[in-house]
Amino acid sequence: MANTNHTPVDAHAIDLVSKLAVESTLPTLSTISISGLGDGLPSSVPAAFDRKEQVFRSVKGVIEEYRTAPARRRGAATVDTLSSFIDLTNRHKDEHSxxxxxxxxPDPKLTAVLNYDANGVAARYRDHRIVYAFPLTEEFKAWVSFNNKGMEQEIFAAFLEEHAAELSSPTDGERSEYERLFKEKMATPSEVVALSRHLEVHVKARAKQGIRLQTGERTVEFAEEHVNAKGDPVVVPGIFMVSVPAFVDGDAVRIPARLRYRVQGDKVMWLYQLYRWETYLREQVGHDLKKAATDTELPAFEGSPEA
Known part of the structure; x- marks a missing residue:
């Protein structure tokens, strides 16, 4: 006869074994003391111990998913005007900014590092910033674009009419300085516009013959004279002043420009040369840096902050 006796199954024991098997694979949340391991660290950190892999794992990512507010301020704001740069810096600065x-x-820039380091305090992240990259005005871009490029008279006249508001009369100091520097007459805005509109230049060639008495050789020298329709010599002022805001909502930058013309056949080709315009821009940026430092009451340094 078959044995029909069975050991009774203990359901509670089975549940307990199953529970222990599951718990043996679940991570355990622990607190690890790291006090004294370095500056900028908390005294302890939470970690999950993975029993299956026998390693500790960070729980920071899991915790960050439930954050309702940023841990700290960071990021870079970009502004388009100096006044906005100053106002926003004043809004967020602290005593160490x-x-x-x-x-x-070609890439001037002001940067406010709001969480910057300072002597005697713990290092900070230096990643909360405000940047003002000096966006150029369309007017200034146009003057730089056509700088030192020959233009036919009608094109040059149209350019000056379009930008007549940026032509400026020289001050007495500017006239004295630049006329002495360039050895040329400085023009008023109306003189420059009138020249570009109405000047007619004719080329008059003349020859001068000479004989060298010692050898009997003959020499002939040719020269060109530029005269107007009346036959009078052409007198063209050599310098004029440009006064144009280089940066959006910024102050006007005053730049002397040398005026030149060339006769090509029956056409007059005009060009202007902005004198050391990069230097004048650098001076303007330096002036704006000083203004920002004054208005924000923060220390200012020429250069770029750490990356």
Whole structure:
């Protein structure tokens, strides 16, 4: 006869074994003391112990998913005007904030590092910033774009009419300085516009013959004279002043420009040369850096902050 006796199954024991098997694979949340391991660290950190892999794992990512507010301020705001740069810096600065100014062309920039380091305090992240990259005005871009490029008279006249508001009469000091520097007459805005509109230049060639008495050789020298329709010599002022805001909502930058013309056949080709315009921009950026430092009451440094 078959044995029909069975050991009774203990359901509670089975549940207990199953529970223990599951718990043996679940991570355990622990607190690890790290006090004294370095500056900028908390006294302890939470960690999950993975029993299956026998390693500790960070729980920071899991915790961050439930954050309702940022741990700290960070990021870079970009502004388009100096006044906005100053106002926003004043809104977020603290006693250790600092300003940096990169004044060289072609990419001048002011940067406020709001969480900057300071002597005697713990290092900070330096990643909360405000940047003002000096966006150029369309007017200034146009003057730089056509700088030192020949233009036919009608094109040059149209350019000056379009930008007549940026032509400026020289001050007495500017007239004295630049006329002495360039050895040429400085023009008023109306004189420049009138020249570009109405000047007619004719080329008059003349020859001068000479004989060298010692050898009997003959020499002939040719020269060109530029005269107007009446036959009078053409007198063209050599300098004029440009006064144009280089940066959006910024102050006007005053730049002397040398005026030149060339006769090509029956056409007059005009060009202007902005004198050391990069230097004038650098001076303007330096001036704006000083203004920002004054208005924010923060230390300012020429250069760029740490990356």
């Amino acid at each position: 600092a300003l940096f100014g990169k004044t060289s062309w």
